[in-house]
Amino acid sequence: MPRDARGLTAYERSHIRLLCSEMADPRPTKLEVYRSESVARDYDQRWAGSIGAKRDARKAKALRRALTCLEEHSGERASSLLDIPCGTGRFSQLWDDREMHVFGADLALPMLHEAQNKYPDSTYLAADMAKLPFADNSVDVAICVRFMHLVRDPELRVCFLRELQRVSRLGAILDYRHGYTLRVWGRHLRYRVGMRAGKPANPSPRQVRAEIDQAGWKRLDWIAVHRAPLLSDKVLIPVVRADS
Numbered sequence: 001m002p003r004d005a006r007g008l009t010a011y012e013r014s015h016i017r018l019l020c021s022e023m024a025d026p027r028p029t030k031l032e033v034y035r036s037e038s039v040a041r042d043y044d045q046r047w048a049g050s051i052g053a054k055r056d057a058r059k060a061k062a063l064r065r066a067l068t069c070l071e072e073h074s075g076e077r078a079s080s081l082l083d084i085p086c087g088t089g090r091f092s093q094l095w096d097d098r099e100m101h102v103f104g105a106d107l108a109l110p111m112l113h114e115a116q117n118k119y120p121d122s123t124y125l126a127a128d129m130a131k132l133p134f135a136d137n138s139v140d141v142a143i144c145v146r147f148m149h150l151v152r153d154p155e156l157r158v159c160f161l162r163e164l165q166r167v168s169r170l171g172a173i174l175d176y177r178h179g180y181t182l183r184v185w186g187r188h189l190r191y192r193v194g195m196r197a198g199k200p201a202n203p204s205p206r207q208v209r210a211e212i213d214q215a216g217w218k219r220l221d222w223i224a225v226h227r228a229p230l231l232s233d234k235v236l237i238p239v240v241r242a243d244s
């Protein structure tokens with residue numbers, strides 16, 4: 001992992017910034033909230049109603065399509081998959097119709113606890129995306145869902161993307177939220193007229209592509225999760241090593 005003149009990695013620099021900002025603002029960061037037991041307990045409510053279930057089904061369908069894309073590119077069927085962060089095991093059962101070892105990993109123990117309670121036969125482990133406890137190329141495919149938009153530092157996102165690449169042999173499926181949608185433009189407008197406190201942080205599609213390229217990945221597709229792409233910022237990107 002590259003280090004700066006002070007010997008710090010991008011991840012360490014970002015944590016120092018995070019600590020400094022938390023001293024000034026004690027609110028938990030978007031990534032920290034999942035360490036709370038009540039947040040973990042209520043997390044699945046997001047997909048409980050009919051709208052939530054539809055959103056969940058759309059993402060699941062797009063994930064399957066992205067996996068097919070990776071397999072067609074490599075000419076191989078994936079036999080192992082790392083779901084990081086797996087949260088409460090949202091996609092742990094998605095691959096049940098395939099003979100595949102599925103590992104779920106997450107940094108928050110309460111989220112893992114929920115996952116393990118729901119699916120006692122699945123394999124879950126605590127892991128930090130910054131340094132995954134997996135050897136190089138040890139899983140066929142890694143999926144990273146609902147995470148990148150919570151990482152506000154682009155440098156840190158690239159750091160995570162590199163780590164995903166280190167462990168996955170055939171490729172990965174990345175879930176991004178970009179800024180090129182009516183919804184995000186609306187948020188920008190509200191921010192400009194003072195009706196919203198924070199400026200929307202969604203990267204542009206161009207920036208998303210640049211980050212992925214910078215991490216040494218090659219994009220195979222750009223799968224809009226929603227049928228009407230201008231209405232939704234969610235996109236799944238199957239990627240392989242740039243030199244593959």
Ligand SMILES: C[S@@+](CC[C@H](N)C(=O)[O-])C[C@H]1O[C@@H](n2cnc3c(N)ncnc32)[C@H](O)[C@@H]1O
Binds near residue numbers: 106129147
């Ligand atoms: C929004 S949830 C997404 C979970 C799941 N992928 C889903 O689609 O429901 C974000 C997850 O990222 C986890 N997380 C935060 N920082 C992490 C890190 N450095 N390494 C691994 N997981 C992390 C949180 O604990 C949380 O479970």
